[in-house]
Amino acid sequence: xxxNTNKAVVDAIIDRIPQNIxxxxxxxxxxxxxxxxxxxxxxxxxxxxxxxxxxxxxxLDFSLDNxxxxxxxxxxxxxxxxxxLFSSEDMIxxxxxxxxxxxxxxxxxxxxxRSIVSLNKYHIFFILKYDSLFKFYYYNWIYQMSxxxxxxxxxxLELPEQISIMRRKLASVAYEYNDSDLILDPNFFSxxxxxxxxxxxxxxxxxxxxxxxxxxxYDLIAHLESIFRKxxxxxxxxxxxxxxxxxxxxxxxxxxxKDAITTMTWYNPIYxxxxxxxxxxxxxxxxxxxxxxxxxxxxxxxxxLIADFIKKQLLLIRNLEDYRDNYETDGCPVE
Numbered sequence: 131x132x133x134n135t136n137k138a139v140v141d142a143i144i145d146r147i148p149q150n151i152x153x154x155x156x157x158x159x160x161x162x163x164x165x166x167x168x169x170x171x172x173x174x175x176x177x178x179x180x181x182x183x184x185x186x187x188x189x190l191d192f193s194l195d196n197x198x199x200x201x202x203x204x205x206x207x208x209x210x211x212x213x214x215l216f217s218s219e220d221m222i223x224x225x226x227x228x229x230x231x232x233x234x235x236x237x238x239x240x241x242x243x244r245s246i247v248s249l250n251k252y253h254i255f256f257i258l259k260y261d262s263l264f265k266f267y268y269y270n271w272i273y274q275m276s277x278x279x280x281x282x283x284x285x286x287l288e289l290p291e292q293i294s295i296m297r298r299k300l301a302s303v304a305y306e307y308n309d310s311d312l313i314l315d316p317n318f319f320s321x322x323x324x325x326x327x328x329x330x331x332x333x334x335x336x337x338x339x340x341x342x343x344x345x346x347x348y349d350l351i352a353h354l355e356s357i358f359r360k361x362x363x364x365x366x367x368x369x370x371x372x373x374x375x376x377x378x379x380x381x382x383x384x385x386x387x388k389d390a391i392t393t394m395t396w397y398n399p400i401y402x403x404x405x406x407x408x409x410x411x412x413x414x415x416x417x418x419x420x421x422x423x424x425x426x427x428x429x430x431x432x433x434x435l436i437a438d439f440i441k442k443q444l445l446l447i448r449n450l451e452d453y454r455d456n457y458e459t460d461g462c463p464v465e
Contacts, residue, residue, distance in 0.1 A: 133443055136174050139183065145170070146190035162232040167224070185406055204372060219270040219290050225400050226296035229254070233303045236387055243308040243387045246418045250378040251321035254399070258301040260346040262339065263322075265289055270325055271399060283334045309368045312357075313421050315378040316439070320349075323446050324392060332449065347447045350441060358436050361429040372425035373435055391415075 157168040160180050170176045178186070245266045256379045257263040269287050272278065286328055289297075326343055329335045335343075357363055359372050381396035393414045394402035428436050 136177055139178065140172060140174060141294065143178075143186055143190060143369055158231075160185070162228055162235060164227060164231060168228065178399075185404065218275045219293065221275075221298055222268060222271065223290075226293070226300050230296065230300045233306070235299070236308065236385070237303055237306050237386065243385065244310065245308055245383055245385045246311040246313075246415070247384075248313045248315075248320060248374075248378050248380075248382045248418055250315040250380060251318065253381055253396075255304050256350060258297060258304050260350065262342040263346050264297060265352075266326065266343070267399065268293060270329075273329075275356050281334070284329060284339055303357075305363070306365055311370045311372065311418075311422075313372045313378065313418070313425055315372055315374055315438075316442075319379070319443050319446055321423060323450065324348075325449065344447055344450060348444070351443050351447070355436065355440050358428050359430065359433075369429070370427065371429045372422055373428050373439055374421060374425040375430075376421075376424045377419065382414065382418060384411065384418060415425055 144153050147153050148382055153172055154165060154168045157163060157171060158165060161168075167176075171178055203390060257267060265287065266284065268289060269284055272287075273282065323361075326335065326340070330340055357369050361368060361370070363369055381402075382393065383402075384391065384393045391407040391408070391411045393411050395405070395414075396402045405414065426432055428439075
């Protein structure tokens, strides 16, 4: 987005913010970003994300189409220029910061916050306290999104200080869970295991690093098993866990907070698509509830199903070095 177009967008936003509210405060409250991020958007040093613009256009009643139509030079080239303003590191820092402020906002009234979650792969909130898995989360992202040497190994990566700081901040609030329904894909860990295996097969992960992954994955499995058996997490929040018998399409988190409802859909590990429109959220909720028809409630029950699920995950971890050799075409481990 060139300077003229970006200025037109910023002007349209500021013009429609109520005069009794400071623009920075409005953006902080409505986009769940910090003061520095709000200032940078107003000054045009970084652009608003697409999801932020959609939310603001709905809240403030202005048309993005009209702005674009008045700027005939907006094209794919300009869209590429927008993406170049963000480094892969900036993207993660911004997301971690957004998650932190979002979670902190809900913690003010955690008892009125409830969520329903479907997971077909691991989520960042599962791995914040694990050094190697979190570092791998970052490594996998920048390896795919940045122009790194093809033989850039895991051991060569050092976590930027900004990301380490944001990780600690997010971890300080991430495990203050709310009551939730959790629906898990039967092959929940397969995505992470396959990613680790890919880099190991290419020689970008060492045996020692693989051993650290195993230790952390074993601990994560033990944590999940505890939630299944007790029906609560370490903070005492109730978690009703379901094990799906069919494949789940993607990670979806729907949050009900006071009178508001928001859905986040993850098509990539970093940037979820936010849905605020009431009708679409109702459809998402109906879809999430429908998954329970093909799932078994395992909270404080169905110990046989829990044991089978845990056993499969432990087998994946134990045979991590030979993962592909120990899998059939249906994705289930060969015992």
